[in-house]
Ligand SMILES: *[C@@H]1O[C@H](CO)[C@@H](O)[C@H](O)[C@H]1NC(C)=O
Ligand SMILES: *[C@@H]1O[C@H](CO)[C@@H](O)[C@H](O)[C@H]1NC(C)=O
């Protein structure tokens with residue numbers, strides 16, 4: 001099933017990049033059984049970790065907001081530029097997966113949403129390094145509830161904070177099977193957040209990316 005499939009891609013890429021000493025958290029952006037969301041939507045990432053967003057059909061974004069104003073780019077409400085992937089159109093028949101990869105610069109919570117249509121209001125929201133110890137009201141659930149009530153859903157003005165890539169791999173597809181994993185760790189408070197970084201990965205998704213069955217992915221080249 002889809003979640004298992006997704007986890008497999010995380011494991012594949014994570015283990016490949018582990019050789020380079022880099023922890024990569026893979027987040028799938030898009031629908032899984034018709035539910036628009038980020039999978040997973042609540043992750044803990046250490047400073048220096050990479051977060052790679054992998055875009056499923058049809059046309060999503062990763063956009064950073066403040067906690068208090070979901071569905072609006074963070075730059076509209078703070079001095080932080082924030083991360084913005086731009087729109088990532090992907091056809092249902094695509095065999096490659098566009099990616100957008102950022103490096104985590106600090107552990108300040110990063111609140112993220114998809115700026116397509118009403119996706120932000122309808123559940124495409126997530127957090128990196130939620131920190132309820134610093135402020136117990138700033139939970140993903142509360143952020144999502146605020147998002148649901150937003151009257152706007154705005155994209156960023158320019159792609160920022162990370163590296164995008166639309167991959168066309170010549171690598172051999174490998175890796176089918178099952179696995180389980182979950183994000184773990186505890187957050188710490190930190191100063192203002194910005195994120196930047198770059199990484200280029202070749203990722204080839206099998207046709208199971210969109211429609212069930214086992215997932216196959218090959219990392220042909222990285223960094
Ligand atoms: C997706 O839907 C199918 C059929 O309803 C179900 O068997 C499968 O478990 C679902 N997968 C997820 C990840 O919800
Ligand atoms: C942005 O930075 C300026 C100068 O440092 C400051 O005066 C202003 O209050 C900041 N605005 C926000 C929204 O933080």
Ligand SMILES: *[C@@H]1O[C@H](CO)[C@@H](O)[C@H](O)[C@H]1NC(C)=O
Nearest residue numbers: 059060087088089090116117
């Ligand atoms: C993706 O969505 C954006 C915003 O709605 C739109 O401007 C763009 O044309 C879409 N791209 C494709 C290929 O549909």
Ligand SMILES: *[C@@H]1O[C@H](CO)[C@@H](O)[C@H](O)[C@H]1NC(C)=O
Nearest residue numbers: 067068069134135136137138
């Ligand atoms: C906690 O977060 C809420 C929502 O952003 C904010 O209104 C409140 O002032 C924060 N509390 C503290 C102590 O910073």
Ligand SMILES: *[C@@H]1O[C@H](CO)[C@@H](O)[C@H](O)[C@H]1NC(C)=O
Nearest residue numbers: 163164165166199200201221
């Ligand atoms: C995408 O990956 C290829 C191969 O690694 C690299 O040559 C290219 O510069 C990357 N593009 C971006 C925008 O990172």
Ligand SMILES: [Cu+2]
Nearest residue numbers: 060114116119
């Ligand atoms: Cu979306």
